[in-house]
Amino acid sequence: MDFKLRPARDLGLAPGERMRSLKRESGLFGTVTSGLWRRATRLYLRLAHRLEVVGRENLPAAPPYVLIANHSSHLDALTLAALPRGEAARGVRALAAGDVFFGSGRTTAFAAYAINALPVWRGRMKRGDLATLRQRLVEDGLVYIIFPEGTRSRTGEMGEFQAGLAMLVGGTGVPVVPCHVSGAFEAWPAARRFPRPGRVRVRIGPALDFSAVANDRAGGLSLAQACQKAVEDLR
Amino acid sequence: MSIAFANEVTVWIVGATLAALLAAALAIGVLSAAGKISVPLRHELWLRLGSWCGLFPVMIVPVLLGREWTIAAVTLLSLACYREYARATGLFRERLLSLAVVLGLLAANFAALDNWYGFYVALWPLTASILAIVSIPQDRPAGYIQRVALAVFAYMLFGAGLSHLSFMANDPGYRPIILLLLTTVALNDVAAFTAGKLIGGPKLLPATSPNKTISGALGAVAVTTLVVTLLGGALFEGTVLSFAPWLILLGLLVSVAGQAGDLMLSSIKRDLGIKDMGVVLPGHGGILDRFNSLLLVSPIIFHLVHYVIGLGTGQPTRLITGGG
Numbered sequence: 001m002d003f004k005l006r007p008a009r010d011l012g013l014a015p016g017e018r019m020r021s022l023k024r025e026s027g028l029f030g031t032v033t034s035g036l037w038r039r040a041t042r043l044y045l046r047l048a049h050r051l052e053v054v055g056r057e058n059l060p061a062a063p064p065y066v067l068i069a070n071h072s073s074h075l076d077a078l079t080l081a082a083l084p085r086g087e088a089a090r091g092v093r094a095l096a097a098g099d100v101f102f103g104s105g106r107t108t109a110f111a112a113y114a115i116n117a118l119p120v121w122r123g124r125m126k127r128g129d130l131a132t133l134r135q136r137l138v139e140d141g142l143v144y145i146i147f148p149e150g151t152r153s154r155t156g157e158m159g160e161f162q163a164g165l166a167m168l169v170g171g172t173g174v175p176v177v178p179c180h181v182s183g184a185f186e187a188w189p190a191a192r193r194f195p196r197p198g199r200v201r202v203r204i205g206p207a208l209d210f211s212a213v214a215n216d217r218a219g220g221l222s223l224a225q226a227c228q229k230a231v232e233d234l235r
Numbered sequence: 236m237s238i239a240f241a242n243e244v245t246v247w248i249v250g251a252t253l254a255a256l257l258a259a260a261l262a263i264g265v266l267s268a269a270g271k272i273s274v275p276l277r278h279e280l281w282l283r284l285g286s287w288c289g290l291f292p293v294m295i296v297p298v299l300l301g302r303e304w305t306i307a308a309v310t311l312l313s314l315a316c317y318r319e320y321a322r323a324t325g326l327f328r329e330r331l332l333s334l335a336v337v338l339g340l341l342a343a344n345f346a347a348l349d350n351w352y353g354f355y356v357a358l359w360p361l362t363a364s365i366l367a368i369v370s371i372p373q374d375r376p377a378g379y380i381q382r383v384a385l386a387v388f389a390y391m392l393f394g395a396g397l398s399h400l401s402f403m404a405n406d407p408g409y410r411p412i413i414l415l416l417l418t419t420v421a422l423n424d425v426a427a428f429t430a431g432k433l434i435g436g437p438k439l440l441p442a443t444s445p446n447k448t449i450s451g452a453l454g455a456v457a458v459t460t461l462v463v464t465l466l467g468g469a470l471f472e473g474t475v476l477s478f479a480p481w482l483i484l485l486g487l488l489v490s491v492a493g494q495a496g497d498l499m500l501s502s503i504k505r506d507l508g509i510k511d512m513g514v515v516l517p518g519h520g521g522i523l524d525r526f527n528s529l530l531l532v533s534p535i536i537f538h539l540v541h542y543v544i545g546l547g548t549g550q551p552t553r554l555i556t557g558g559g
Contacts, residue, residue: 002377003378003379012509027322027333
């Protein structure tokens, strides 16, 4: 990315406000803490879950792109975040439930400085928030991790994909990479407080191009269906 | 305690600072009660005073505690200033250059802690060279001039520049000198603000800083030069620097370089299209909005005093690395 004489998007926000902001841009400190967290989780996934990655060649050569997957465990997000390498890895932002990850001060600091998550407030997202996410994805060359089911499956079965994804990628030409994670639900279901060891496997499918899909309701439904089918086909 | 206040000028400065804060609180209180000042101005004045009450202990206590504390405080201040600068200019997105600036800044303060003047002086051209080289292997010539120039400028201001305050701490009589700078630079700002409000008149540089007036700038020069000359007379008694023309030059430089630092930051902010560098200090903005005046004063005054009477002369050198 070329150098631009442009202030941080989050300039002028107080520290707490900044951590919860969709405009948050990492500095040296944040880059170091999230880099350490990324390395630690990769090591953990390799040792405790013998993570197996199939189809790595399907990852786009450079960001921006969006990783989507089925969602039944916190391990899903850790697994997807472990996939990109280099510049793409530093650009990973998990779109995480605001009420779960940005509820208290401690979890907010963890979400902002370790997992580098951006908060999504269920039912409270404004149009401006989506515009910010869309703009940042393209301009800042980020990699979003999104679980289109909206929440972790309590049974391990995949739920229906929501149409919201279209508002982020519809018409942008940003590739959407379908992934399917297996073994994560058995290792760490939503009902358990801590994970237990167990094999986790992720299959990465060919990237989907939605540049022709309109950013509207009909476009959203067709995009959600296409994404759901692509993830199901990877099972 | 006795070492911290060994020099009577230290006692005067700390006492005068406390008295000034009290007097300011009284003045604002009286003016507010009499309804002489508008509500927004009153609010701004209380916010500024509140910030000063928090800032003065943070600035003065490390200086009183000792050399290492002073250097640690200056290092933290430099890092905080650099962080704001990097986030305002976008330099923080250049991780490699940003890391090189931070390492250079830490090295300059380490050289001060070690009292190794040769290394300290060498760091300026060496860090500039490293900053010029470090992003070449990325093979991204687009934007090279802007990002390297911003990084070199950052090192000049927050590394090479501010660390002169750290290096001053190697002089056994550093306490009153550093306190004199910290407080007169603040006085300079307050004098410019007050004289500008009281006298008014034509603007100084309306495109750069619309609130500053010529009368404020001249008022600050007069007040600061007078105070520095008087305090400096007692502080440097018996040395060449107690010669009146030197003292007046010292006072003029503190005032002019202080105001130049302020206007420099205003130019940076105008160029970027932002109002404040941060939100840490109520009534002031960011840390850099408060300490901008020190950026140019520190190296200029260090070298004037060092040239005329020598700073830290005869003290043990290379305390950590040895070989001094």
